[in-house]
Every structure is written in C-alpha cells, then in structure tokens.
Amino acid sequence: MERAKELANRLQEVLLDGRWVANTNCKAQLENLNWEEATQKVGNLNTIAALTFHINYYLGGLISVLQGGPLEIRDKYSFDLPPITSQADWEKLVNEFLENSETFVQEVAQLPDSMLDQPFVDEKYGPYHRNINGTIEHCYYHLGQISMLKKMIAKTDV
Template sequence: MTRTESLANRLQEVLLNGRWIANTNYKHQLEDITWEQAIKKVGSLNTIAALTYHVNYYLAGILNVFRGGELEIRDRYSFDLPPICSKEDWDNLVDEFLTNSEAFVLEVSKLPDHKLDMPFVDEKYGTYLRNLEGVIEHCYYHLGQISFLKKLIFA
C-alpha cells in the first residue's frame, strides 16, 4: 500500500465509514441528527452544525487546491455558518459535507507518493503529508466534540 493510499484509508475511516480509532465516523454521527438538534446551543460550545460547517470548510478549501485552484480559505471564516433554519438547510450542509468527504478521499488516493514530500501551496505551510495528517487529526478532534454534543443533546 502506498503512503497516499494509507492516508486516503485513514480519511475514509474518520469521515465516512470507519470505526477503528473512535468507534464512529462523521457520516454515522450526522445521519440521525435533526436540524433542530444540529443548531442546539449547549452553553458556550459550538453547535454540531457549526462544527460540521467548519470541517467542511477546510475540506472544500483543500479540495480546491487539489483541483488546481488557489488556497483561498482563511481561518477567520471557518465558522461563518450560514443560518440553518430548516431540514433542507441541514440536509444540504450534510450532503455537501459527505460529497466533499468522498471527493477528498478520492483526490488523496490519486496523489503520487512523491507529492507528499513537496510543499503544500507555500513552504510556510509545510508539506502535503504534514497537511493531510493535520486534516486527519483535525477531523478526529471535532468528531469527538460532535459525539460529546450528541450525548448532551440526546440525554
């Protein structure tokens, strides 16, 4: 197995269908959440919808780079969730998240291994490998938050 295949498998696990590390994944966690639950505030914590948007924001931004575009995402905009006011709004966000997740896994699997050691966009961002490992860690971090929020909301 190549390094990119290994990274793609890890992304597939956290985003779409794995259970090895956290015994869950985003798709599993998001599939039974109503739009009202997705926007429910628990104290000062982010909502499930905000966390879903946040992770999707980064997936979409990096996908743009994979497809030959510029790195246009900025941290300060990563929680700028448009209002979720209906089931349709929530379903659209989840659908976009899952579509981007599938595309992200596919793009990573297509990267040649040597690309992992190359700078990602600019040397100040480190290598492709460093950034992809960061995406995986970032995804697990927020997956834990979503899992915890679900427990609080469903209790």
C-alpha cells in the same frame, strides 16, 4: 501511491465509514440528526451544525488546492455558518459535507507519493503529507466534540 492510499484510507475512516480509532465516524454521527438537534446550543460550545460547516469549509478549500486551484480558505471564515432554519438547510449542509468528504478521499488517494513530500502551496505550510495528517487529526478532534454534543443533547431531551 502507497502512502497516499494509506492517508486516503485514514480519511475514509474518520469521515465516512471507519470505526477503528473512535468506534464511529463523522457520517455516522451526522446521520439521523434533525436540524433542531444540529443547531441546539449547549452552553458556549459550538453547535454540531457549526462544527460540520467548519470541517466542510476546510475540506472544500483543500479540494480546490488538490485540483490545481489556489488556497483561498481563511481561518477567520471557518465558522461563518449560514443560518440553518429547516431540515432542508441541514440536509444540504450534510450532503455537501459527505460529497466533499468523498471527493477529498479520492483526491488524496490519487496523489503520487512524491507529491506528499512537496511543499503544500507555500513552504511555510510544510509538505502535503503534514497537511493531510493534520486534516485527519482535525477531523478526529471535531468528531469527538460532535459525539459529546450528541450525548449532551440527548440527555437534555429526556
């Protein structure tokens, strides 16, 4: 379980409490944002809310697989964010994201290392370790976007 724990630690860093790679994490970027900031459009870029939904969509689908369920997520639905029209809507999304982040970290930490070399659902997706590493990279990619959007939004609020 050493490799699995290492992957779980990297997920913990990017999603919940790390500062080593990006000097921030998703949770830190989403905290203290109001729903207007989260849904504010900057040009033709995705909103912070859309990016949060997108990451969460994949986390939820991967959790299902790690808990023995089928892979039901599809790329074409990964930005189908329901309307966010209040602070309560935004907080619901953030809370679900944080819960899924914690669950995903725990599920990965519990994987036997031998599972990491097994095919993920179907051989065409490669092994578990590749998919988990891809998730880490995917989260850092969107964390960078969220960080930049926050700075751009703060600049326009002045």
